[in-house]
Amino acid sequence: MNYNREQTLMNRLRIKGRMELTEVVNYLQISESTARRLFTKLEAEGKLIRIHGGIQFPGKNPLEYSFEQIVQTHIEEKNAIGVRACDMLQEGDVLFCDTGTTVLCFCMELARRMEEKPFEVSVYTNSLANFEVLAPVMHVTLIGGEYRSNRKDFSGYLAEIAISKVHFTKCFLGADGCDMKQSFTTTDFDTARMDEMAIHNAEETMILCGSDKFSACTQVGHAAFAEVDKVVTDSNIQPGIKEQLEELGMEVVIVAVP
Numbered sequence: 001m002n003y004n005r006e007q008t009l010m011n012r013l014r015i016k017g018r019m020e021l022t023e024v025v026n027y028l029q030i031s032e033s034t035a036r037r038l039f040t041k042l043e044a045e046g047k048l049i050r051i052h053g054g055i056q057f058p059g060k061n062p063l064e065y066s067f068e069q070i071v072q073t074h075i076e077e078k079n080a081i082g083v084r085a086c087d088m089l090q091e092g093d094v095l096f097c098d099t100g101t102t103v104l105c106f107c108m109e110l111a112r113r114m115e116e117k118p119f120e121v122s123v124y125t126n127s128l129a130n131f132e133v134l135a136p137v138m139h140v141t142l143i144g145g146e147y148r149s150n151r152k153d154f155s156g157y158l159a160e161i162a163i164s165k166v167h168f169t170k171c172f173l174g175a176d177g178c179d180m181k182q183s184f185t186t187t188d189f190d191t192a193r194m195d196e197m198a199i200h201n202a203e204e205t206m207i208l209c210g211s212d213k214f215s216a217c218t219q220v221g222h223a224a225f226a227e228v229d230k231v232v233t234d235s236n237i238q239p240g241i242k243e244q245l246e247e248l249g250m251e252v253v254i255v256a257v258p
Contacts, residue, residue, distance in 0.1 A: 004115060004136070005030075009038065010047060011108045011133050013057050015075070015101070020054040077210045077234040080255045082106035085172060085208055085232050086113060091120050093169045096198040099127040099153040099191070100174015102208040107133045114138045124166055126154045126194060148190075155190040163197045171202035175209040176218040180244070183221035184209070184228070192222035199227050206230045211237040225250065 005028060012027060013019055019027075024035045039055055042048045048055045082105035089095075089110070097103050107130045110123075114137040123134055126143040129152050134140040145159030173195050175184040184207055186192050199205050205227055211234050225248045232253045242252045 006038065006042065007111070007115075007136055010042070011111070013048060013055065014129060014132070015104065015108075018051070018054065018056040023054070074210045074212065074234075076257050077236070077255075078102045078105040079109070080257055081208050081210070081232050081234060082109040084253060084255045085206060086110055088170070088206070088230070089119075089121055090169075093121045094167065095121065095123045096163070096166075096168045096171045096202060097123055097125045097127065097130050098173045098195055098198070099125075099129070099151055100176075100208065102210065103127075103172050103174045104129055104133070106172055106208055110134065111137050124163075124168070126159055126163075128152045128154070151191075155194055159194060160197055163194060163201065166201060168198065168202040169204065171198045171205045173198070173205065173207055173223055175207055175213050175223065177216040178209075178214050179217045179221065180214065180241075182225055184213075184223040184225075185218040186220050186222040187218045189220055192220045195222045199223060204229045206232060208232050210234055211241075214238065214241050 009024065009028060021032060021035060025032055028035070039048070039050050043050050046058065049058050078101060081102050085106045086109045097107055104127070111133050118138070121138070123130070123138070123140040124143055125131055125140065126145070128142065131140055131142040143154055143159050143162045145154040145162070146156035147154055176187050177185040179185055186195070205223065207223060207228055207230070209231070214237065228250050230251045230253060231245055232255060235254050235256050237254065242254065245252050
């Protein structure tokens, strides 16, 4: 494999929280004996815990917040969206990546590509999960502030000040829902404020979200339709939504699910 096998496994485990032996064997395309040796090494380093029949991330799932309900669902859709979003990158891009689970899959694909064939791109993120995926293979700046353990990210006044000082060529945001009238939505005001400031300083804003988000609406608007340039979603999107978003000025990219 071109991409570091240990890092690939840990990236996947961060999302899933727990994996069976057979799942790891199929995912990494290795033998059971090789997988067990890998488990033993990573357990000795404190990176995972061996359980009956497989492995799990130590302690609480590090991506838990509302992630505990969504991070292990629609994995194929999220991965496909992440791959397609990476195709939009250009040499010299300066990116902001927020804390969404689909954005994390984008970061995982970016890390894989950087390991395979590095190119010049810089990432700013307030997500510790994104940072852990990207830091081994590229330049990434973790925006500090008040740590939120339930989201594994940083927010608050200091984080907002940091974002306000940076110009981004592209801003990649997730979404917890969409009101289909004026904006994409998230679950809390701190996240909304961070994303709004990143949008204000970005040349282009991309929303990465699964088609299921168009049938949900969480309480806080964080990305007004007028400020969103592109939406990348999966092919399960309901009829008419793509056309409705395009009429409002957004480019909608539909990704086929493997």
